[in-house]
Amino acid sequence: MAKQENGYKANLGSPSLILIFIVMCLITFGMLSLSTAKSEHNLAERNASAVTEYYRADGEGEAFYQMVLKRAAKVREMSQDPQERKRLLSQEFGDAYEPDKGTVTVNIPMERSQALNIELVFPPEGKENIQISKWKVIQTEDYEIDHSMPVWTGGETKNQETGR
Template identity: 65%
Template structure:
């Protein structure tokens, strides 16, 4: 009987290693899934913030458009000829009105060095109208490229230093 017990041995090494490998794979994939979910959540929050800020600026732009439209209609009702209406509109709108181009321009600041640029063209036909020429987001600060770090251009360094 002693021979029968020695012949029957539990071989648990192979299945244990496979089970450990499977658990480690599941843990790794779980951690990658959590990391991806967190980064997508952060990106969604940044996107929501940017959209909220755009529509805040857009709302101010709509209010500006209505103000210009009302001023154009007021000036049109008073009517004193083409040059007289332009002078009156320049007085009513102040720095917003550019008499040379006959446009009304403003920039509404937004975060991250951006601004909503609005250019309107008033017309004194009919009751008085305002046409939107430009309505877009522009950078409000100049972007400066940092040239302080030496970048390898593919040339030999000795040639680059001596200029030969």
């Protein structure tokens, strides 16, 4: 009689495939996590750079504001006549002063084609406080949208019309 084998053979095919599949999934998720972490890190660095640049320009803006306050006080002491004050302010601030509007405007350059635009308004006669009219970041270069990539607009294409 033929010998009968008692016992079980270890079936390693299915568990090995499942283990390989699990390891591949873990590697894929790990790579995706690393990629996301790198993107988040780069975004955080760009954000920190933008904030640092804004506060640098803001500090320069504060220095400009203090300089305008001092020079305006000096002009007030020199003359009480409104026309004479406008002439003196034009001498003090040059092209930055607009006598018609009674404003002093400056653009403090920043990175990425931006500038901090500051506009200060001189008060009407009798008041001494200089008002801040604008204090905002503006784009200094025109932004052009890239239309070089053809995008489907929703209409039928030639292939749909001919059925190919």
